Each structure stands twice: as structure tokens, then as C-alpha cells.
Amino acid sequence: MSLNKMSLGRLVGEQYLFKWKAFAGVFNSMVALQLLAIVFTWGGTGMHGTSMGNVSLWMNYYSTDGVIGLTLVWVFFTSILITTKSYRNDDYLFITNRLSSNLANMAFLLSASTVAGLTAVFSQYLIQMIQYLRGNTFLTEALPLTTGEWLSGTAATILYVLFIGTIGYFIGNVVQLHRMLIIIVPVGLLGFLFIYDFNEPGFVSLYEFYFRETAFGLFAVKIIGTVFLLFLANILVSNRQEVRK
Numbered sequence: 001m002s003l004n005k006m007s008l009g010r011l012v013g014e015q016y017l018f019k020w021k022a023f024a025g026v027f028n029s030m031v032a033l034q035l036l037a038i039v040f041t042w043g044g045t046g047m048h049g050t051s052m053g054n055v056s057l058w059m060n061y062y063s064t065d066g067v068i069g070l071t072l073v074w075v076f077f078t079s080i081l082i083t084t085k086s087y088r089n090d091d092y093l094f095i096t097n098r099l100s101s102n103l104a105n106m107a108f109l110l111s112a113s114t115v116a117g118l119t120a121v122f123s124q125y126l127i128q129m130i131q132y133l134r135g136n137t138f139l140t141e142a143l144p145l146t147t148g149e150w151l152s153g154t155a156a157t158i159l160y161v162l163f164i165g166t167i168g169y170f171i172g173n174v175v176q177l178h179r180m181l182i183i184i185v186p187v188g189l190l191g192f193l194f195i196y197d198f199n200e201p202g203f204v205s206l207y208e209f210y211f212r213e214t215a216f217g218l219f220a221v222k223i224i225g226t227v228f229l230l231f232l233a234n235i236l237v238s239n240r241q242e243v244r245k
Helices: 008-022 026-040 065-081 085-093 098-133 147-175 181-195 201-211 216-244
Strands: 046-052 055-061
Touching (some): 147 216, 201 216
């Protein structure tokens, strides 16, 4: 075994390919949730009507907001899932350490976020096709996008999915520190959602910092920087798990 030396890059690559195959089933639930969101918005997300004499005009609004919302829910719980003991034990099939395992997991989250973000964005064309088949032939975009705007919007969606996925991955690793945290953390989060006043200036500022940025370059720096810091925190938490066990 001493002659069998593997580089970190090769080890991470092998673990990544293994995780891609092992976690392939999670994409079935992603597709199911995205289709469910499309069904929920079957009649549109908004309606506006007017009439003039014997002429009536009704407009239904359709968007991918519901699809993107459920995609964020999916990546959050999927990220927690891959931190569970049963999935972590799969790493022992390889010569591994905490760093290579975290790098492989983050590489998988990046790939999964890209796939999820792209399918969420492209769902708009499925929605348009469904409405066309239903006989709603007068379809138009409220604000036609340029190629640059479409690309930046798609990239922003992928970054949001990665952002939420990294938060879920961090929470999942924290919960693994102690069995009691499996109860304390979810209860604490639910209590926070019910008790906290989301109109507080601190939360509003945080929300605007991440979700109200209009310059794509600055937005990307904020999200990527936060993801990087969370990734470093995940490594520290994982090392703590290694000491405890």
C-alpha cells in the first residue's frame, strides 16, 4: 500500500464520479417537484381582465417562480441527505480523508445545482408548450430578454441553487456533531420562522444584500464568496467530527 500513492485530485475525481452515480436517484425527485410546480401553476400565477362593449380581454401570467422555489427546497434537503451517516460511510470504499470527501461533495453539489438551475430555467419553454397545446396561442413575454440578460438570469438561478445547497450541506454537517442536534437544529429553525419578525432591519438588510442586488457581477461575488466561506466552515465542522469519532 505504501507504493500505491494517489494524488488528491485523482482521489476527489474518483469519489465525485462515484457520488454522481450513487446520488443519481435524487434527480428523479427534482424532476417530480418541478413538474408538480408546473401543475400548480397550470392556470397561471396571476390574471388581469378588461372589457370594452362586447369585447372582453383576459390575460393570464405564467412564470417559473414556483419551479425555482421547489428546486431550492429540493437542493436544500438533498444537501442535508448527503451528510447523513449512511452516505458518509460510502466514502470508506476509497482511500479517503475529510478534505477529499468534502471536495467531492461540493463538486457534486456544484454539478447538481447546474443541472437543477438549467432545468428550472428551461421549464419556461415546457410551460409555453403546454399553454400552446391548450389553445392559448397568443403567448408573449412581458419583458423580452436579450441574450446577455438570459445568460445572466440563468447563471443567477444556478448560483442561488448552489447557495441554498451549501447552506443545507453546512446544516447537515453541524447536525452530525451530536445526536441531540438532530432535534435541536430543526426545532430551532422552525421556531425562528414562527417567532422572528422578518421586518427587522437586520433581516431586511441581509435579504437585500443577497436578493436585491441589481449588478450581476457584484451579486456573483457575494454568492461565490459566501459559498466559499461556508465550504471552509464545512471543512472545520468535518474535522471536528473526525476528532469526536
